Amino acid sequence: MSKTIVDEYPSMKVARESEEKAEVTPLKLGERIKSIRTKLGMTLEEASQQTGLARSTLSKIENEQISPTFQAMQKLAHGLHIDMPQLFEPPKKIQATGRRDITRKTMGKPHPTQTYEHELLATQLSKKKMMPFKSRVRARAFSEYSDWIRHGGEEFLLVLSGEITFYCEFYEPVTLNEGDSVYYDANMGHMLVSTSAEDALILWVTSAG
The missing domain is CATH 2.60.120.10 (Jelly Rolls)
Structure with a gap:
């Protein structure tokens, strides 16, 4: 089997892996805000009432059409009952572990x-x-x-x-x-x-x- 240049020079492989690990997925703030709102069970209208931001403004923010101002983010944090840093936390990746255990009747x-x-x-x-x-x-x-x-x-x-x-x-x-x-x-x-x-x-x- 032919070797690639990366196989021939392991140091290049290490460098490439380091670069791949260093890549950071840019945070989509609008998606993050929408995720928080939906997890709270709020409609756009309800979030508008809670935050004091217009429904149309919220919709544009969530769809990445506009970037929220610092004042708007303060209103969002207050209205959604979260701390400001939570707006910048990327959503946690859900990973299945494949755990399962069946207990038949009377077999506990x-x-x-x-x-x-x-x-x-x-x-x-x-x-x-x-x-x-x-x-x-x-x-x-x-x-x-x-x-x-x-x-x-x-x-x-x-x-x-x-x-x-x-x-x-x-x-x-x-x-x-x-x-x-x-x-x-x-x-x-x-x-x-x-x-x-x-x-x-x-x-x-x-x-x-």
Whole structure:
């Protein structure tokens, strides 16, 4: 196989790679502003009202037809509730990691406790940002707990079957039935009891602390 001149002179290859790495994609400020606005769920009209800039002016800025003045950028930052430097941050490149873990019915990892019978899901993945698990709520009274349960992160709970009473230290107890859900700060003391004839079954998803 014939060699190219770059293969013959490795130093040239290093230099070329360094130049390629040094290339910086120019920031398209209009696209950046539009991206921020759409992520906030704002229409052009709503953004116009929030920033005090005319709708036509905003449209021209977003379509790179005009460059915003410093005063206009101040209004944009204030109206979009962001700091000025955020307007110049390039959008983060989304890269798929290809992680996947299937858990067949009843094939989760059992983890029984005094008040719950947990079935841990997606146990093959390490360093997960969320921990999903199903739980059968054995507890039938508040007094079965020696103290509040609390841990880092946030938590989502969905009742799959039965009925529970959800207790937490800053709110009144609430009854949740099949299909009901609650999202809460897991640092706040919380606990569950089954109030249906059969033990309630729930899905829990806990974020990393």
